[in-house]
Amino acid sequence: MAAIISERFDSLGLDDPKKLRRLGIMGGTFDPIHIGHLACAEQVREKFDLDAVIFIPSGVPVFKKHLEVTDGARRLEMCRMACGDNQAFDVSSIEIDREGDTFTVDTLRQVRDYYPENVELFFITGADAVFNIMKWRESDVVAELARFIAVTRPGYTISEEQKYLLETHSAFDIAYTEVTALAISSSTLRQRVSEGKSVRYLTMRCVCDYIATQGLYGGKSNG
Helix, strand or coil, X not given: CCCCCCCCCCCCXXXXXXXXXXXXXXXXXXXXCCHHHHHHHHHHHHHCCXXXXXXXXXXXXXXXCCCCCCCHHHHHHHHHHHHCCCCCEEECCHHHHCCCCECHHXXXXXXXXXXXXXXXXXXXXXHHHHCCHHHCCCHHHHHHXXXXXXXXXXXXXXXXXXXXXXXXXXXXXXXXXECCCCCCCHHHHHHHHHCCCCCECCECHHHHHHHHHHCHHHCCCCC
C-alpha cells in the first residue's frame, strides 16, 4: 500500500473523477517555517484557485548539505503547528520519510502516482530558484509532472530575457505571480533566536513556543 501523501487531502479528486482539481505543492527546508511561507501559499492558492496546498519539508536537501539543518521530525512538527488552522493547507512527511538525498523529481513522481489524473499539480517555488530548474535532476521529467508557479516579490523579479530563455529552452510551464513583500527569512529567525531576540509575529505563536521549549537555534527566544 502506498504511503499516504496527505491526511487531510487523501481523497482529493476521487469525489468526482470528471472534475478537475488543482493541488499546490510547496517544498522547502522550513527551518523554521514563518509567516512569509504561509502568506505566499495563501496568496498563490487564491490567485490560481487551488483546492489545497501541501507543504513538504525536505528530507536531506542536496543544495544545503554543507549547512546544519534541524532534524526532519522537528521541522515537520513546526510545519504542522503552523498550518493546522488553515483548512486548505496540509503537511506531508514523504520527503523526510524517504531515505537518501531529496530530489524534486522523486517527490513529484510519488505525488503524481498517488492522486488520480484529474488532480493537476502546481509546484510553488521562488523566482530566485526557478531560473535554475533546468539544472535539476531529470528536469525534463519534472516539467511533465507539474506546472510551476514562480513567486516574485518587489525588489526581485525575473527579467523578460530570463523568461524568454525558459520558454524557448525548456518544456516547463511556468506562471509568474508577485506576492505581498515580507522581508523575512528562516535564517533571520534562526539568528534572532540565537541572539535571544523575539521572533513573535514573524512566525506563528505555537512555533515560537516550540522553538523555545525545544531550545532550537542555539538559544531560547523571548517570544
